[in-house]
Amino acid sequence: MANPQSTFIGVERPEQGVVVLAPNADIDMSRSPELRSVLRQEMGGDTHKVVIDLDAVEYMDSSGLATLVEAMRNAGNASAKLVICNMNPKVSAIFEIARLDSFFSIVDSRDEAISL
């Protein structure tokens, strides 16, 4: 179920147990709480994979990164998989600076993320 409060995160369920979250704006300190809320909401139930599609995200700061680290932990605890896709070079730079690029499952496309 989509967060009724969310104004910038699209939620899709392309397959049973798979949820795709697609933020459509920069993720910084002002928006990370909303992303965190939606992630927590979508992580339960029969969800075994969460795909975060960053195609429309031009910018992310460390609050967004922290939100994804927490989501990765929560996914592991729930025996679910979290996959990130469509990351642009500016966004991937922060993953590299924080040396977290190998911590996450990162693929090029949404299709690849869903089929992984």
Place this chain on the structure above:
Amino acid sequence: MDQRPEIELRLTSDPMYLCGARELVGCIARRIGFSDIDCSKIALAVDEALSNIIRHGYDRAFDKPIWLGLTPLKPSASSIGGIVITLEDEAKQVDPCNMKGRDLEDIKPGGLGVHIINEVMDDVSYQKRAGRGMRLVMTKLAPRPDESPRLSDKAPGCTVTLNDRSPSRR
């Protein structure tokens, strides 16, 4: 160099305004000659510093003042140029020696801001302001002058009014 930044912006400690600060910093960095990816990293460092002020300095009070200053360092015989970015606040003071990033081997949410700032910028200095608040001065050196566009070149979508160096209102 003049003590006052050439460009100054006063903003309120509301996370909603971080995007405006990033746009300004990225725009000026681009004009100086930094690459797109470097502009994004410089804007990221400023965003992280502002977020730290809001989160830790002001304990998430969203109505406090922050001053952002930018001074381009023009290329000269002894320097390749760059940008000096200053952030000042009236938040609680901390010992500059305690401004350290956390161990990156310990993967956990949060605590990455100081590490990112140190990783992106060439020089970072924290100082206590006289009276109250902190001052953060960050310097990023530019590419070689022969690889950079001139400061007088017009950048698309960017209009900036330079400080007239009139007396400070602070």
